[in-house]
Amino acid sequence: MLTTLVLSRVAASAAARGQRSTAVAWRNVTAARHSAYWWVLVSGFVEPLLYLLSIGVGVGALVGGFTLADGTRVSYAAYVAPAMIAASAMNGAVAETTMNFFGKMKYMRLYDSVIATPVAPFEIALGELLWALLRGAMYSVAFLVIMTAAGLTTPLRALATLPATVLVGLAFGGIGMVLGTLMRSWQDFDYIAVGQVAMFLFSGTFAPAEGYSLVPRIILELTPLYHGVALIRGLTTWSFDWSILGHVGYLVGVAWLGLSIAARRTGRMLCP
Amino acid sequence: MSEGEPLIEARRLVKRFGDFVAVDGIDVAVRAGEVFGFLGPNGAGKSSAMRMIGCISPPSGGSLRILGLDPVADGPAIRARLGVCPQRDSLDDDLTVIENLTVYARYFGLPRKIVRQRAAELLEFVRLSERALDRVEPLSGGMKRRLTIARALVNEPDIVLLDEPTTGLDPQARHLVWERLFRLKQRGVTQVITTHYMDEAEQLCDRLVVMDHGRIVAEGAPRDLIERFSTREVVELRFGDSPLESVIAKLDGVGQRLERLPDRILVYAEDGDTAAAEVQRRRLVPTSVLVRRSSLEDVFLHLTGRTLVD
Amino acid sequence: MTRPTAMALEYFLVSYRRTWRGTIFSAFVTPVLFLLAMGKTVGTYIDARGGLEVAYLDYIAPGVLASTGLQIGIFEGSFAVYSAFHWSRCYHAMRVSPLSPSNILGGHLSYAMLRVALSATGFVLVMTAFGSIHSATGVLALPVAVGVGASVTPLVFAYSAVISTEGLFAVLFRFVMVPMSLFAGVFFPVDAMPAPARVLAYLSPLWHGVELCRAATLATSTAWGVPVHAGYLLLWSVAGFLIARRVFVRKLTD
Known part of the structure; x- marks a missing residue:
């Protein structure tokens, strides 16, 4: 009797939390319906596609193809494409939770009015993350459709890949939310951007990690993007073994850690 | 509740x-x-x-x-x-x-x-x-x-x-x-x-x-505060450039209370017109005389010695 | 440079003293990372197949140099200019001094070109360390990189002056800068692309810059001859400056 009561209260409060975070995400959906923002949204999708064409196809003609760990031979485009989805999920989630969160907080002062409502600071951050994931998922769907049409993967594999792209977004969203609370000024974003570029270039995106010597290889295998790329590439090329669970576990762990640290920090920052 | x-x-x-x-x-x-x-x-x-x-x-x-x-x-x-x-x-x-x-x-x-x-x-x-x-x-x-x-x-x-x-x-x-x-x-x-x-x-x-x-x-x-901490009326006196220290000595006893601000003197009195007449009688020649009802500004001035908006 | 323009330039140099640390990363570390990732890592696989006459690292290095000139120019002409109009409003502060809109534009543009030159110099030193410069003519790649910056930056200044929301920079970066950097012959020969895309590459100032830079560092010949490529960059610079000046005069005159 008492447990049902407690459980129903917990469920009710979780539902209210969910509703309030959704309301924050809804604000962005509403804003996105206005014209100027549309271009920004569309442009976010175009970038990974351009990289795929330039590096995957253009440079790919010079590279030839790669043989994956399980012996599958893939074209360079099929090798690079999954990495582009992972990187796009990273960039979207990080941009929304660091730069845009900071801008909305410090310059647009958007949250000053939100904290006066029942919405808690952490729910604001969750709502922004939810929006980032939604946006990222739309990009992923579009990109997977193109990959399927170009014969770089199959429809079923693409379907299996979609949740993995959301997981990558969630992991980077968690990291981004912590970074977002640590920002002091716009200059700090230069450091984040360099970190992103370094991961984008070296996390097994354009060439196999086996090509690196031991120390750089260990460092790159610690980055979350490495695991994101490995997971998504395993799914789109359908060449994986049990180690894929390690990638999933790593990303879940990063997401959980990031969100729990951010939960504590956002409150202190928005309500001094 | x-x-x-x-x-x-x-x-x-x-x-x-x-x-x-x-x-x-x-x-x-x-x-x-x-x-x-x-x-x-x-x-x-x-x-x-x-x-x-x-x-x-x-x-x-x-x-x-x-x-x-x-x-x-x-x-x-x-x-x-x-x-x-x-x-x-x-x-x-x-x-x-x-x-x-x-x-x-x-x-x-x-x-x-x-x-x-x-x-x-x-x-x-x-x-x-x-x-x-x-x-x-x-x-x-x-x-x-x-x-x-x-x-x-x-x-x-x-x-x-x-x-x-x-x-x-x-x-x-x-x-x-x-x-x-x-x-x-x-x-x-x-x-x-x-x-x-x-x-x-x-x-x-x-x-x-x-x-x-x-x-x-x-x-x-608001009205209670004004009644409690101020008089019914106030006379605002300005004296152009002449130093207010010398003037304020001559105003002793006019109204119930005097306040000196950088640019003017306030005379607190139940009847502003009577107080203004008394100023005239003492042969003081202000450049301007304004009789008004007391406000919360006067309450604040009385309580803190400062004006609300500086 | 006229004295008032120099005064405007000085303003931007002074404020750069406060912000230079962060820009080292975006202006210098990022291109070097690109060079390493593509040239060294992916290059290993390309060189093994031997599709190019030179090592892939040496092939892309002059291209990345030219595109560094492009990117630094675009960055310096985007948020900084938008901010000077809308956020810090420092243009408006300068306007009430004896500086004219042309002086302000000239001063800020000169500053942007200095930033391009600085980044390009750093990058050329890295190229030298990697042994990617095969000839003494390589030193000419430096002015070319600045020329690439000069060909697009004035137009970006004009763009930043007329847009009404900073969100439109995403459009500039992703529909202009990124495609140019990826398809103007930096990472692979433009001959490999279908004809329509190749025409777009020829129209972009970056391809001409890449041709010049590559010819300088590898001591080879260019596709269409040095005067054509250099003239094309100059054409963009002058036309861009005239457009930007019109826009600045209109925006900064009541």
């Missing part, structure tokens, strides 16, 4: 930021249906008090109950029943006028159907119906403030908190805001207002506290 219990009750409430004490042990009780004011100069601690009442800034000491609840433990539940109009307009420039209301209403978990209907009613109330689909940015200062007030009402709050509701507005826009707030009072909505304008406090507040350096220096209805 029983009938007649104050909606807001603060006892020895304190807010500290490091070593700085913004609010230094204030006692406040706001009853249902009244308009309650915090009057004081910038930096008196009004906004800090307001943020604590709004449950977005935890108290550093003392006790605070709002709607019978504890602001630290029940913050979301209290905020659900408050309407807040902050000092700086914090409207969302990326949204249209009506979207500013509908998006905000979703933060309170209101159903969409009710939200749409209420947003239309509120725009009507603040006279912005024609601008519903416009962007917020090109609106005038007064319109933005009215929209912010409408936004604060979207959840049909039990208490509306208005932090400096007319600061930065031109006189015409101010009067329109005052008139809307008066309508709200007629509907029985409890309001808490901070202001450093004495005319605003006199116009709007049933009861107010005068704050200075984080403390309450007086409390009561």
Whole structure:
């Protein structure tokens, strides 16, 4: 009797939390319906596609193809494409939770009015993350459709890949939310951007990690993007073994850690 | 919460930021249906008090109950029943006028159907119906403030908190805001207002506290405070460039009390005309003489020795 | 440079003293990372197949140099200019001094070109360390990189002056800068692309810059001859400056 009561209260409060975070995400959906923002949204999708064409196809003609760990031979485009989805999920989630969160907080002062409502600071951050994931998922769907049409993967594999792209977004969203609370000024974003570029270039995106010597290889295998790329590439090329669970576990762990640290920090920052 | 219990009750409430004490042990009780004011100069601690009442800034000491609840433990539940109009307009420039209301209403978990209907009613109330689909940015200062007030009402709050509701507005826009707030009072909505304008406090507040350096220096209805701390009338005397020290000695005994300001001398008297005649009789020749009724400004001057707006 | 223009330039140099640390990363570390990732890592696989006459690292290095000139120019002409109009409003502050809109534009543009030159110099030193410069003519790649910056930056200044929301920079970066950097012959020969895309590459100032830079560092010949490529960059610079000046005069005159 008492447990049902407690459980129903917990469920009710979780539902209210969910509703309030959704309301924050809804604000962005509403804003996105206005014209100027549309271009920004569309442009976010175009970038990974351009990289795929330039590096995957253009440079790919010079590279030839790669043989994956399980012996599958893939074209360079099929090798690079999954990495582009992972990187796009990273960039979207990080941009929304660091730069845009900071801008909305410090310059647009958007949250000053939100904290006066029942919405808690952490729910604001969750709502922004939810929006980032939604946006990222739309990009992923579009990109997977193109990959399927170009014969770089199959429809079923693409379907299996979609949740993995959301997981990558969630992991980077968690990291981004912590970074977002640590920002002091716009200059700090230069450091984040360099970190992103370094991961984008070296996390097994354009060439196999086996090509690196031991120390750089260990460092790159610690980055979350490495695991994101490995997971998504395993799914789109359908060449994986049990180690894929390690990638999933790593990303879940990063997401959980990031969100729990951010939960504590956002409150202190928005309500001094 | 029983009938007649104050909606807001603060006892020895304190807010500290490091070593700085913004609010230094204030006692406040706001009853249902009244308009309650915090009057004081910038930096008196009004906004800090307001943020604590709004449950977005935890108290550093003392006790605070709002709607019978504890602001630290029940913050979301209290905020659900408050309407807040902050000092700086914090409207969302990326949204249209009506979207500013509908998006905000979703933060309170209101159903969409009710939200749409209420947003239309509120725009009507603040006279912005024609601008519903416009962007917020090109609106005038007064319109933005009215929209912010409408936004604060979207959840049909039990208490509306208005932090400096007319600061930065031109006189015409101010009067329109005052008139809307008066309508709200007629509907029985409890309001808490901070202001450093004495005319605003006199116009709007049933009861107010005068704050200075984080403390309450007086409390009561505007008229009571004036009667208690000032005389019925005031004579303002200006003497051009001549030094006021020499003049003030000659005014000894005129009226009940004298105040010297950098540019003028105030003579507090029950009957201003009689006092002005006495000044003439003493062969003093002021460049200008103004007889007026006492205001809260005079109360503040008397209590702190300073003017409200420097 | 006229004296008032120099005064405007000085303003931007002084404010750069406060912000230079962060820009080292975006202006210098990022291109070097690109060079390493593509040239060294992916290059290993390309060189093994032997599709190019030179090592892939040496092939892309002059291209990345030219595109660094492009990117620094675009960055310096985007948010900084938008901010000077809308956020810091420093243009408006300068306007009430004796500086004319042309002086302001000239001063800020000169500053942007200095930033391009600085980044390009750093990058050329890295190229030298990697042994990617095969000839003494390689030193000419430096002015070419600045020339690439000069060909697009004035137009970006004009763009930043007319847009009404900073969100439109995403459009500039992703529809202009990124495609140019990826398809103007930096990472692979433009001959590999279908004809319509190749025409777009020929129209972009970056391809001409890449041709010049590559010819300089590898001591080879260019596709269409040095005067054509250099003239094309100059054409963009002059036309861009005239457009930007019109826009600045209109925007900064009541």
